[in-house]
Amino acid sequence: MTVIHFISIVMVTIGTGLMIWAISSSLQLHRQVPVELNRRWVLLTGLMVFFHFGYLGFIVILITGFSFPLELWSAAIMLAGACFVLLFVKLGEVTILKTKESGVESGEINQKLLAVNLALHDENREKERIGEELRSSKAHLENIFNSSIPLCITSFDHLVTEANDAYCEIFGRLPESAETRCYDSRPGPSCNTPRCPMARIAGGDTEVTCESVKVEVDGSRHHFLVTARPFIDYDGQVTGIIESFQDITGLKEAEKALAQEKDRLYVTLKSIIDGVIATDKEGRVVVSNEAARKMTGWSEEEIAGRKIGEVLSLRDSGTNKMIDDPAGKILQGEKPEIILNHCVLMAKDGWEKDVSFRVSPMTSGEQGIEGAVLVFQDISGKIKIEKEMARVQRLESIGLLAGGIAHDFNNILTAIMNNLSLAAMTPDLDEKLAKRIESTEQAVMKAKSLTGQLLTFAKGGAPIKKVLQVGGMLRDAVEFALHGSNVGCEFAIGDDLWPAEYDIGQMQQVVSNLVINADQAMEAGGVLKVTAENHLAAENSEGFPVQGRYLKIVFQDEGCGIAEENLPLLFDPYYTTKATGSGLGLAMVYSIVTRHGGQLLVDSKVGQGTVFTLFLPASEGTPEEGDFADSAGKEKREGGGGAGRRVLVMDDDAEILALLKEFLEEEGFEAVCVDDGAAAVQEYGKAFAAGNRFACVVMDLTVPGGLGGKDAFAMIRKLDPEVTGLVSSGYSNDPVMADFEKFGFAGMVIKPYKGRELVDKIYQVI
Numbered sequence: 001m002t003v004i005h006f007i008s009i010v011m012v013t014i015g016t017g018l019m020i021w022a023i024s025s026s027l028q029l030h031r032q033v034p035v036e037l038n039r040r041w042v043l044l045t046g047l048m049v050f051f052h053f054g055y056l057g058f059i060v061i062l063i064t065g066f067s068f069p070l071e072l073w074s075a076a077i078m079l080a081g082a083c084f085v086l087l088f089v090k091l092g093e094v095t096i097l098k099t100k101e102s103g104v105e106s107g108e109i110n111q112k113l114l115a116v117n118l119a120l121h122d123e124n125r126e127k128e129r130i131g132e133e134l135r136s137s138k139a140h141l142e143n144i145f146n147s148s149i150p151l152c153i154t155s156f157d158h159l160v161t162e163a164n165d166a167y168c169e170i171f172g173r174l175p176e177s178a179e180t181r182c183y184d185s186r187p188g189p190s191c192n193t194p195r196c197p198m199a200r201i202a203g204g205d206t207e208v209t210c211e212s213v214k215v216e217v218d219g220s221r222h223h224f225l226v227t228a229r230p231f232i233d234y235d236g237q238v239t240g241i242i243e244s245f246q247d248i249t250g251l252k253e254a255e256k257a258l259a260q261e262k263d264r265l266y267v268t269l270k271s272i273i274d275g276v277i278a279t280d281k282e283g284r285v286v287v288s289n290e291a292a293r294k295m296t297g298w299s300e301e302e303i304a305g306r307k308i309g310e311v312l313s314l315r316d317s318g319t320n321k322m323i324d325d326p327a328g329k330i331l332q333g334e335k336p337e338i339i340l341n342h343c344v345l346m347a348k349d350g351w352e353k354d355v356s357f358r359v360s361p362m363t364s365g366e367q368g369i370e371g372a373v374l375v376f377q378d379i380s381g382k383i384k385i386e387k388e389m390a391r392v393q394r395l396e397s398i399g400l401l402a403g404g405i406a407h408d409f410n411n412i413l414t415a416i417m418n419n420l421s422l423a424a425m426t427p428d429l430d431e432k433l434a435k436r437i438e439s440t441e442q443a444v445m446k447a448k449s450l451t452g453q454l455l456t457f458a459k460g461g462a463p464i465k466k467v468l469q470v471g472g473m474l475r476d477a478v479e480f481a482l483h484g485s486n487v488g489c490e491f492a493i494g495d496d497l498w499p500a501e502y503d504i505g506q507m508q509q510v511v512s513n514l515v516i517n518a519d520q521a522m523e524a525g526g527v528l529k530v531t532a533e534n535h536l537a538a539e540n541s542e543g544f545p546v547q548g549r550y551l552k553i554v555f556q557d558e559g560c561g562i563a564e565e566n567l568p569l570l571f572d573p574y575y576t577t578k579a580t581g582s583g584l585g586l587a588m589v590y591s592i593v594t595r596h597g598g599q600l601l602v603d604s605k606v607g608q609g610t611v612f613t614l615f616l617p618a619s620e621g622t623p624e625e626g627d628f629a630d631s632a633g634k635e636k637r638e639g640g641g642g643a644g645r646r647v648l649v650m651d652d653d654a655e656i657l658a659l660l661k662e663f664l665e666e667e668g669f670e671a672v673c674v675d676d677g678a679a680a681v682q683e684y685g686k687a688f689a690a691g692n693r694f695a696c697v698v699m700d701l702t703v704p705g706g707l708g709g710k711d712a713f714a715m716i717r718k719l720d721p722e723v724t725g726l727v728s729s730g731y732s733n734d735p736v737m738a739d740f741e742k743f744g745f746a747g748m749v750i751k752p753y754k755g756r757e758l759v760d761k762i763y764q765v766i
Contacts, residue, residue: 297348521559677712
């Protein structure tokens with residue numbers, strides 16, 4: 001075998017291997033060949049297989065050397081090669097055409113793809129914008145949802161599906177695993193009732209408001225205003241409610257404080273005895289208290305909303321002119337305040353009352369005058385008290401004058417009476433002259449009675465008070481005063497009357513004078529009604545300066561009555577409408593009642609009778625046995641000055657001293673007379689030191705410019721505690737005459753007195 005032969009074999013073998021590789025690659029590419037080229041690609045692959053077998057046959061020929069039919073085989077291979085080349089060229093042509101078409105289509109596709117890409121880019125940008133807006137909206141919604149206002153979303157099966165942080169801080173956070181129902185986390189009175197917001201929203205309501213209360217562990221309460229609205233999902237369906245919670249604890253506390261303030265204002269206004277009315281800026285009544293309605297005569301329903309001019313009808317007490325619209329000038333800002341100290345209020349029912357009046361504006365910051373406040377006070381009692389005080393002052397002035405006159409007049413009467421007594425003691429006195437002396441003595445006794453009334457009126461003797469019942473004294477005094485009269489009496493005396501502390505003698509005198517006054521007013525007869533009851537008096541009511549417990553005693557007659565113009569003068573001394581009256585009876589009654597701390601009121605109309613109302617202070621003490629006691633009875637003091645006959649007399653009137661000395665000596669006494677208390681102390685001291693003490697001392701209570709009987713007797717008692725003394729006076733503001741035993745005296749003698757009376761009193765005490 002030649003080298004060329006060997007190389008041919010090798011080359012054919014390599015070609016065979018390459019053909020196998022080509023066939024394998026063709027078979028693999030056949031799957032990716034377009035359908036329209038598939039048949040051609042199969043034919044091309046078949047030619048390659050033919051070439052492959054041709055290469056194998058050529059190798060066999062080269063190896064075996066068998067050359068027949070080499071030419072035929074070579075021609076077939078050449079033909080196959082030409083077909084292969086032609087097929088390959090055609091396949092290439094088709095491929096080129098396809099490639100061009102594909103290129104055109106690819107350009108169109110690329111253009112379409114480019115347009116799609118641009119559209120996708122724009123769409124992506126839009127999606128990014130929408131996504132950004134969605135994220136922003138979500139952030140906004142989250143910020144709104146998680147705002148300071150508590151919010152929660154609750155489904156119709158009462159599950160709390162969402163809640164913001166503010167809600168969780170109040171009612172607790174929602175557990176992640178368990179379900180939370182609204183009526184478990186925040187139970188309330190509306191739960192499981194038709195009033196539940198859930199039920200009302202489900203029933204068609206678009207908004208529901210209610211209140212909720214949360215009680216903390218420490219017991220404090222938080223109030224919330226709950227607003228519920230339908231919760232609508234993305235399909236537009238109502239799937240539950242969304243609730244917002246507004247903390248109104250401060251508002252509730254303010255409302256509570258306002259309610260308490262209103263209650264306090266209501267109680268305050270109700271307790272004020274003055275009338276109070278508040279108006280708006282139009283002058284219409286918005287607030288009035290009970291006192292205002294009572295004084296004006298309007299009810300609460302009638303007065304509300306009325307113009308103040310309709311409600312308050314006022315008349316100036318000085319000019320007697322009507323006061324138009326009392327709040328008008330205040331509301332218009334013309335005056336800062338209006339004060340009327342005295343005007344007349346005409347009530348709806350026609351009654352007239354004396355009132356003081358004040359109008360002040362109600363301002364409200366920058367808004368200016370918002371209304372007016374009118375305060376008016378019933379000063380009828382005040383005016384009555386002022387008149388009463390003027391009367392008391394007038395009576396006190398007259399009383400001082402009367403007391404001074406009575407004191408001096410009693411001294412004169414004492415001198416006259418004792419001169420008459422001495423004259424009557426003259427031996428062999430002419431009968432006619434004796435009758436004259438007796439008649440003169442009777443006249444002096446009448447004068448004594450008159451001065452006694454003057455002294456009582458002038459507070460010449462303080463009452464000797466004891467705690468006693470009033471009923472028995474009242475009944476006995478009335479019946480005694482009406483004895484033999486054609487006037488009957490009806491009693492209405494309570495069984496549970498409080499006791500009183502009073503001087504029974506003076507109070508009997510009061511009752512007697514009032515009954516006699518009623519008896520004289522009913523000349524044709526009639527009935528006197530006497531009532532007595534317990535009475536609680538308020539301050540400044542019915543003329544009382546202080547409040548307290550009183551006995552109310554009323555004397556109501558059916559007499560002729562007293563004219564209105566005469567009532568202010570009724571208690572003045574020496575004022576009387578009777579031809580035979582002295583005018584001292586009621587003045588004395590008034591004086592005694594006043595000294596007992598009481599009040600005496602009178603109401604009378606001509607032809608309708610008179611009513612005297614006596615208020616006597618009640619006592620907390622225990623009354624003495626029996627309804628009343630005789631204050632005239634006194635125990636006789638025994639011993640005092642022993643059986644001696646020496647008497648020390650002190651009086652500032654020299655004439656009285658001379659008469660008493662003469663009278664006492666006529667009666668067998670040894671009389672030492674001095675005109676001053678200091679001289680009496682000196683005389684008694686000398687006698688006591690010498691062992692020649694006085695059996696009795698008679699001390700005049702009042703010594704103008706000198707030592708009086710009370711102080712002088714006190715000094716004597718220090719020297720001799722066993723001294724026996726009599727106090728004598730015609731007038732005194734001191735209670736010594738009324739309660740002489742308290743000051744150590746054994747008895748008293750009231751000027752004017754006869755020498756015989758003094759002697760009897762001396763015998764009584766020694």
